[in-house]
Amino acid sequence: xxxxxxxxxxxxxxxxxxxxxxxxxxxxxxxxxxxxxxxxxxxxxxxxxxxxxxxxxxxxxxxxxxxxxxxxxxxxxxxxxxxxxxxxxxxxxxxxxxxxxxxxxxxxxxxxxxxxxxxxxxxxxxxxxxxxxxxxxxxxxxxxxxxxxxxxxxxxxxxxxxxxxxxxxxxxxxxxxxxxxxxxxxxxxxxxxxxxxxxxxxxxxxxxxxxxxxxxxxxxxxxxxxxxxxxxxxxxxxxxxxxxxxxxxxxxxxxxxxxxxxxxxxxxxxxxxxxxxxxxxxxxxxxxxxxxxxxxxxxxxxxxxxxxxxxxxxxxxxxxxxxxxxxxxxxxxxxxxxxxxxxxxxxxxxxxxxxxxxxxxxxxxxxxxxxxxxxxxxxxxxxxxxxxxxxxxxxxxxxxxxxxxxxxxxxxxxxxxxxxxxxxxxxxxxxxxxxxxxxxxxxxxxxxxxxxxxxxxxxxxxxxxxxxxxxxxxxxxxxxxxxxxxxxxxxxxxxxxxxxxxxxxxxxxxxxx
Amino acid sequence: xxxxxxxxxxxxxxxxxxxxxxxxxxxxxxxxxxxxxxxxxxxxxxxxxxxxxxxxxxxxxxxxxxxxxxxxxxxxxxxxxxxxxxxxxxxxxxxxxxxxxxxxxxxxxxxxxxxxxxxxxxxxxxxxxxxxxxxxxxxxxxxxxxxxxxxxxxxxxxxxxxxxxxxxxxxxxxxxxxxxxxxxxxxxxxxxxxxxxxxxxxxxxxxxxxxxxxxxxxxxxxxxxxxxxxxxxxxxxxxxxxxxxxxxxxxxxxxxxxxxxxxxxxxxxxxxxxxxxxxxxxxxxxxxxxxxxxxxxxxxxxxxxxxxxxxxxxxxxxxxxxxxxxxxxxxxxxxxxxxxxxxxxx
Ligand SMILES: Nc1ncnc2c1ncn2[C@@H]1O[C@H](COP(=O)(O)OP(=O)(O)OP(=O)(O)O)[C@@H](O)[C@H]1O
Ligand SMILES: [Mg+2]
Numbered sequence: 001x002x003x004x005x006x007x008x009x010x011x012x013x014x015x016x017x018x019x020x021x022x023x024x025x026x027x028x029x030x031x032x033x034x035x036x037x038x039x040x041x042x043x044x045x046x047x048x049x050x051x052x053x054x055x056x057x058x059x060x061x062x063x064x065x066x067x068x069x070x071x072x073x074x075x076x077x078x079x080x081x082x083x084x085x086x087x088x089x090x091x092x093x094x095x096x097x098x099x100x101x102x103x104x105x106x107x108x109x110x111x112x113x114x115x116x117x118x119x120x121x122x123x124x125x126x127x128x129x130x131x132x133x134x135x136x137x138x139x140x141x142x143x144x145x146x147x148x149x150x151x152x153x154x155x156x157x158x159x160x161x162x163x164x165x166x167x168x169x170x171x172x173x174x175x176x177x178x179x180x181x182x183x184x185x186x187x188x189x190x191x192x193x194x195x196x197x198x199x200x201x202x203x204x205x206x207x208x209x210x211x212x213x214x215x216x217x218x219x220x221x222x223x224x225x226x227x228x229x230x231x232x233x234x235x236x237x238x239x240x241x242x243x244x245x246x247x248x249x250x251x252x253x254x255x256x257x258x259x260x261x262x263x264x265x266x267x268x269x270x271x272x273x274x275x276x277x278x279x280x281x282x283x284x285x286x287x288x289x290x291x292x293x294x295x296x297x298x299x300x301x302x303x304x305x306x307x308x309x310x311x312x313x314x315x316x317x318x319x320x321x322x323x324x325x326x327x328x329x330x331x332x333x334x335x336x337x338x339x340x341x342x343x344x345x346x347x348x349x350x351x352x353x354x355x356x357x358x359x360x361x362x363x364x365x366x367x368x369x370x371x372x373x374x375x376x377x378x379x380x381x382x383x384x385x386x387x388x389x390x391x392x393x394x395x396x397x398x399x400x401x402x403x404x405x406x407x408x409x410x411x412x413x414x415x416x417x418x419x420x421x422x423x424x425x426x427x428x429x430x431x432x433x434x435x436x437x438x439x440x441x442x443x444x445x446x447x448x449x450x451x452x453x454x455x456x457x458x459x460x461x462x463x464x465x466x467x468x469x470x471x472x473x474x475x476x477x478x479x480x481x482x483x484x485x486x487x488x489x490x491x492x493x494x495x496x497x498x499x500x501x502x503x504x505x506x507x508x509x510x511x512x513x
Numbered sequence: 514x515x516x517x518x519x520x521x522x523x524x525x526x527x528x529x530x531x532x533x534x535x536x537x538x539x540x541x542x543x544x545x546x547x548x549x550x551x552x553x554x555x556x557x558x559x560x561x562x563x564x565x566x567x568x569x570x571x572x573x574x575x576x577x578x579x580x581x582x583x584x585x586x587x588x589x590x591x592x593x594x595x596x597x598x599x600x601x602x603x604x605x606x607x608x609x610x611x612x613x614x615x616x617x618x619x620x621x622x623x624x625x626x627x628x629x630x631x632x633x634x635x636x637x638x639x640x641x642x643x644x645x646x647x648x649x650x651x652x653x654x655x656x657x658x659x660x661x662x663x664x665x666x667x668x669x670x671x672x673x674x675x676x677x678x679x680x681x682x683x684x685x686x687x688x689x690x691x692x693x694x695x696x697x698x699x700x701x702x703x704x705x706x707x708x709x710x711x712x713x714x715x716x717x718x719x720x721x722x723x724x725x726x727x728x729x730x731x732x733x734x735x736x737x738x739x740x741x742x743x744x745x746x747x748x749x750x751x752x753x754x755x756x757x758x759x760x761x762x763x764x765x766x767x768x769x770x771x772x773x774x775x776x777x778x779x780x781x782x783x784x785x786x787x788x789x790x791x792x793x794x795x796x797x798x799x800x801x802x803x804x805x806x807x808x809x810x811x812x813x814x815x816x817x818x819x820x821x822x823x824x825x826x827x828x829x830x831x832x833x834x835x836x837x838x839x840x841x842x843x844x845x846x847x848x849x850x851x852x853x854x855x856x857x858x859x
Contacts, residue, residue, distance in 0.1 A: 374729070377729045428748075
């Protein structure tokens with residue numbers, strides 16, 4: 001590709017949006033935005049949930065068409081009728097929501113639609129070789145022939161990244177590529193990004209992990225309510241600048257709620273063991289015990305693959321534990337169905353909102369009320385007004401930015417979809433809530449809101465257990481921080497622990513953040 | 514199912530609603546407008562088409578497919594398919610015919626003539642049992658719906674043939690001295706001029722509409738068809754819902770079998786062959802997605818009427834049976850084409 005031959009000016013604008021606006025019905029997702037992408041550099045787009053980041057990226061990559069305004073490529077106005085046209089011009093995108101075919105293997109996903117052909121058909125051997133190279137570059141130990149559905153979320157995200165890399169495009173858009181990655185994986189990705197920019201590839205990066213993004217970016221652009229509110233070069237700004245422009249005030253993630261008596265033990269897990277689903281013989285959760293009191297907030301930190309998801313799923317009745325007991329308020333609920341766990345007040349907010357959290361064919365309201373149908377059913381029939389009340393309350397309490405309960409779920413921005421999943425479970429009025437990476441894909445404002453909400457509910461006696469792979473989130477509302485490593489709890493800390501201590505206990509190399 | 518963000522395109526289509534309101538309206542009500550178009554065209558071509566008596570006759574034909582289609586809708590909303598309904602219909606007719614002929618109990622040497630309502634209840638029960646077999650195979654033994662119901666299609670048809678030796682039960686009228694008359698009531702009688710079969714369809718349609726729109730079960734069904742994993746994690750008893758839809762589909766098929774055999778006053782073992790396909794067509798024309806989670810009773814009823822009125826209309830204007838088949842096929846493909854436009858899958 002000519003852009004990569006070295007005869008370019010670093011920093012010159014390769015692709016730009018000029019006065020781009022986009023309306024979905026009467027929702028104005030973008031209101032006349034100017035945005036430049038610089039050659040061989042990283043431009044990061046910051047903004048709250050629903051600010052219009054993904055929309056702008058979809059326009060630049062031909063996935064959706066703007067209502068007005070134009071796109072300029074190498075100084076020439078251009079119209080992309082489809083994403084494949086944009087791909088032909090060297091622009092590719094990693095979508096916020098995964099777009100892999102779960103039933104197909106890694107190799108076929110990476111080369112989907114661009115199969116390497118020989119005279120006799122697809123050259124699987126060559127595709128496999130290239131896949132291995134990509135995986136080696138991303139320092140990931142994934143076999144090209146594994147079906148994607150057998151990979152954990154973070155690995156799926158790696159495959160998604162590998163697919164975008166395999167195109168060899170000169171402009172690469174990454175919409176929250178790291179939301180499910182571990183710190184080490186992010187580190188590797190950044191190495192790859194530096195390598196790409198060194199070769200003249202231009203990168204657009206979107207992330208709600210602000211500090212992380214600051215490590216890599218050259219330019220920072222802040223979007224707010226569909227308009228560009230600030231632009232600066234990296235050398236002129238710091239974290240505080242971004243937060244100020246994104247949400248107005250400085251936000252922190254809160255502190256452990258105090259000033260009330262914690263109640264009795266609400267949830268007690270005794271020696272729970274979950275065998276490896278692939279049957280490899282070892283246990284992903286290995287005789288783990290834990291008890292949480294009413295009103296207490298417990299954070300479980302761990303790397304991807306530490307067994308956090310399996311632990312929570314086994315407790316909530318989703319996975320079968322091979323040994324151990326789950327006791328909810330003194331009552332043994334081991335092996336109970338998910339439905340009766342919810343009835344008894346033990347709920348799980350799953351990690352993967354697309355696969356486990358949302359029903360795409362239903363509206364926002366119906367998704368929100370799905371777990372509490374009983375609450376608005378009298379005798380046989382559901383009550384429309386009661387349901388509307390419940391939905392309205394959930395939308396208000398979790399601060400979901402939506403056109404109303406009747407909007408299709410696909411019309412919400414990623415972070416707001418995440419809030420729907422959390423709101424759905426809080427609407428059941430639980431006693432114990434387990435949240436698997438609740439902050440995945442939500443902005444710091446929303447994250448602070450979610451944590452505040454959880455802290456508030458804890459004050460009223462809710463027992464909260466949440467997992468995270470971001471150390472910063474451990475040091476927020478949690479009264480107790482547990483570090484999980486290879487299916488066991490490797491350390492337990494109070495709220496006054498340091499990031500370094502937590503990371504050391506997780507088996508992670510401490511790097512200079 | 515892939516996780517492709519097809520949502521974007523779909524939402525974009527919907528987003529343009531306010532601009533092209535009229536086109537959108539035409540599109541939303543496509544089955545309705547198709548029905549109107551069919552009525553207008555055939556009325557223009559034949560003076561006999563647009564008469565009350567012809568409408569009632571056509572409606573009683575539709576009743577059979579309509580009942581099957583209601584059951585099929587429930588199954589399709591769940592993301593499944595029920596190929597066994599045609600055979601279940603046939604088997605139900607044969608069993609009803611068998612019961613009407615009297616059941617001989619050799620041990621005590623008496624012949625029992627169950628009264629008509631007992632026959633009706635037993636036949637419905639039979640439909641439920643066939644549906645339950647489907648449901649258990651699919652929900653618990655994890656046989657794909659297509660295969661499980663295909664197997665049951667053959668088994669049910671085979672049993673019907675075995676029971677009758679390939680012959681047909683005639684004279685289902687019953688005899689007054691045996692106290693089992695009234696079977697033809699379903700097929701021939703009218704209430705306020707409307708054939709009973711049509712009223713039965715109406716009752717089933719209304720009940721099913723309420724079931725879907727106003728009960729917890731309806732919500733469970735839509736959610737487990739849309740995303741079974743998410744529904745299960747929200748406490749929806751997905752397995753029970755699955756079995757229930759096949760049971761309900763079996764009952765609908767049995768009722769359709771009763772209506773058909775009483776319309777004909779005979780019950781043959783091959784009745785209802787390929788009706789399952791007509792039922793699927795009605796559901797699809799009515800705008801339901803075969804992937805589950807989307808569809809309404811009203812749409813399905815319109816779909817059933819489109820198919821019924823179209824094929825009867827072609828008969829009335831004297832088009833050959835071969836062309837009828839071609840037309841029906843074209844309508845089905847067009848409907849699916851429009852659906853895929855609507856749901857934006859590429
Ligand atoms: N297909 C659509 N139909 C209707 N509204 C939409 C659609 N896509 C996006 N929107 C709306 O446009 C706005 C911007 O959404 P967008 O997805 O660009 O946000 P975002 O900045 O990427 O947020 P997040 O950080 O949560 O991913 C939101 O208010 C969203 O509800
Ligand atoms: Mg987004």
